[in-house]
Amino acid sequence: MYDLIIRNGTVVTSSSAQKADIGVQNGVIEEVSTTIRIDAKKEIDATGLHIFPGAVDVHVHFSEPGRAEWEGFRTGSRMLASGGITTFADMPLNGIPSTIDKAALLQKAAIGEEKSLVDFALWGGLVPGNLGELEGLAGAGAMAFKAFMSPTGNAEFEAVGDLDLLEGMKRIAELGKVIALHAESGPVTTFLAEQKRRAGRVGADDYLATRPISTEVEAVERAIYYATLTGCPLHFVHISSAEAVSVIQNARAEGVNVTLETCPHYLLLSHDTLKEKGAVAKCAPPLREKPDQAKLRKVMKMGKIDFLTSDHSPCTPDLKEMKNGSFLDAWGGISGGGQTLLAAIRFVKEEDIPLTTVAKWTAEKPAERFGLAQRKGRIAPGMDADFAIVSMEQPHVVTPDNFYAKHPISVYMDETFPASVQSVYVRGREVFTSGTGPAEGASGKWQVDVVGPPVL
Ligand SMILES: NC(=O)NC(NC(N)=O)C(=O)[O-]
Numbered sequence: 054m055y056d057l058i059i060r061n062g063t064v065v066t067s068s069s070a071q072k073a074d075i076g077v078q079n080g081v082i083e084e085v086s087t088t089i090r091i092d093a094k095k096e097i098d099a100t101g102l103h104i105f106p107g108a109v110d111v112h113v114h115f116s117e118p119g120r121a122e123w124e125g126f127r128t129g130s131r132m133l134a135s136g137g138i139t140t141f142a143d144m145p146l147n148g149i150p151s152t153i154d155k156a157a158l159l160q161k162a163a164i165g166e167e168k169s170l171v172d173f174a175l176w177g178g179l180v181p182g183n184l185g186e187l188e189g190l191a192g193a194g195a196m197a198f199k200a201f202m203s204p205t206g207n208a209e210f211e212a213v214g215d216l217d218l219l220e221g222m223k224r225i226a227e228l229g230k231v232i233a234l235h236a237e238s239g240p241v242t243t244f245l246a247e248q249k250r251r252a253g254r255v256g257a258d259d260y261l262a263t264r265p266i267s268t269e270v271e272a273v274e275r276a277i278y279y280a281t282l283t284g285c286p287l288h289f290v291h292i293s294s295a296e297a298v299s300v301i302q303n304a305r306a307e308g309v310n311v312t313l314e315t316c317p318h319y320l321l322l323s324h325d326t327l328k329e330k331g332a333v334a335k336c337a338p339p340l341r342e343k344p345d346q347a348k349l350r351k352v353m354k355m356g357k358i359d360f361l362t363s364d365h366s367p368c369t370p371d372l373k374e375m376k377n378g379s380f381l382d383a384w385g386g387i388s389g390g391g392q393t394l395l396a397a398i399r400f401v402k403e404e405d406i407p408l409t410t411v412a413k414w415t416a417e418k419p420a421e422r423f424g425l426a427q428r429k430g431r432i433a434p435g436m437d438a439d440f441a442i443v444s445m446e447q448p449h450v451v452t453p454d455n456f457y458a459k460h461p462i463s464v465y466m467d468e469t470f471p472a473s474v475q476s477v478y479v480r481g482r483e484v485f486t487s488g489t490g491p492a493e494g495a496s497g498k499w500q501v502d503v504v505g506p507p508v509l
């Protein structure tokens with residue numbers, strides 16, 4: 054007798070999309086087979102529906118503790134659950150304190166366990182002056198480390214200079230962890246923004262011009278050089294250009310331990326959206342011009358980007374209001390943590406590529422890269438029973454009522470996706486249905502005990 058059987062759904066893995074039954078016992082997948090002949094306490098008929106592995110979003114900013122008015126573990130995790138995301142990793146900045154020592158990590162973990170509806174891991178930060186904290190962070194369960202090569206907008210989390218970065222990478226390599234970088238050239242983006250400000254040029258086109266693709270490429274090249282000097286496993290967050298992808302793939306071909314992610318907004322949206330919708334579409338790196346977006350979509354389709362993350366980085370509404378019409382001064386960050394799985398499905402439909410890639414990009418690859426793959430990221434016996442049950446026929450329109458983030462303000466508002474999330478399970482527990490919304494309570498567990506070595 055199983056606790057739960059999901060019958061007759063099309064189970065999507067990174068290698069196939071096939072009809073199967075899934076049997077769950079004690080929150081773990083026991084069996085995946087054509088027909089399960091055992092009974093269960095609860096049976097779900099998923100005829101006509103697709104079952105994806107619960108998505109693993111390793112890049113969100115929940116800003117709690119300290120700036121919980123921006124987002125928070127409760128609201129943020131409800132948003133993720135509604136989009137089929139069953140595990141997330143919270144970035145070390147935007148909260149106060151930022152997660153740059155063991156005490157801050159443990160404080161955040163306690164808040165997460167008290168408030169999160171879905172499972173989570175936590176990033177540690179590398180900032181100027183915290184070299185001595187990295188070992189404590191790793192030992193206490195930080196999943197990996199994050200640093201910025203350009204200013205963060207947060208006084209509590211400074212960007213690293215080159216020397217700090219080199220020393221940090223050496224230490225992180227010794228600790229057996231990955232460093233993830235926000236890779237835009239700090240000096241060049243700061244210089245270009247200063248020139249624009251002096252000239253009184255602060256519009257949408259001016260903002261884009263302060264962060265050209267060349268600034269991403271320069272930072273990526275420098276970081277790869279540092280990875281070869283230090284032997285540190287390297288990951289690039291939110292890569293926005295095909296040019297940077299190409300530099301990274303060349304390094305990988307030469308044996309550098311390096312991976313990269315992009316985000317739905319770089320694939321689905323362009324600089325035109327910033328011009329049309331304003332600062333709600335401002336992020337760093339910026340949304341690119343249409344021809345550049347097309348190039349990024351092409352390399353994504355070719356499999357040259359390892360996985361997708363949301364970079365859900367919301368703020369209070371006033372920070373998106375443009376003072377004096379300045380795109381340079383509005384907060385940079387896109388709110389869209391619930392959209393990653395549906396965006397991936399939309400992308401593969403539009404590009405006519407297999408659904409199996411969705412399982413790879415949204416679950417399997419991120420879990421592997423950050424040591425979560427012992428339990429997360431795949432539908433297979435022994436893995437946690439984390440699923441997103443999706444209708445590929447019924448579209449989803451984003452509205453304030455089904456957005457669930459703290460602030461219903463997003464570039465995705467009113468956007469249509471071709472599929473919709475019907476229900477979501479974390480370790481066998483139903484955490485969302487389209488009829489009833491996110492479940493009450495906080496059943497999320499900190500993934501501290503399963504963080505293992507990174508896989509390239
Ligand atoms: N402080 C932030 O949350 N920044 C984020 N902002 C973006 N992407 O615009 C990020 O990931 O860099």
Ligand SMILES: [Zn+2]
Pocket residue numbers: 235290291337338
């Ligand atoms: Zn970033």
Ligand SMILES: [Zn+2]
Pocket residue numbers: 112114144364365366
């Ligand atoms: Zn981010």
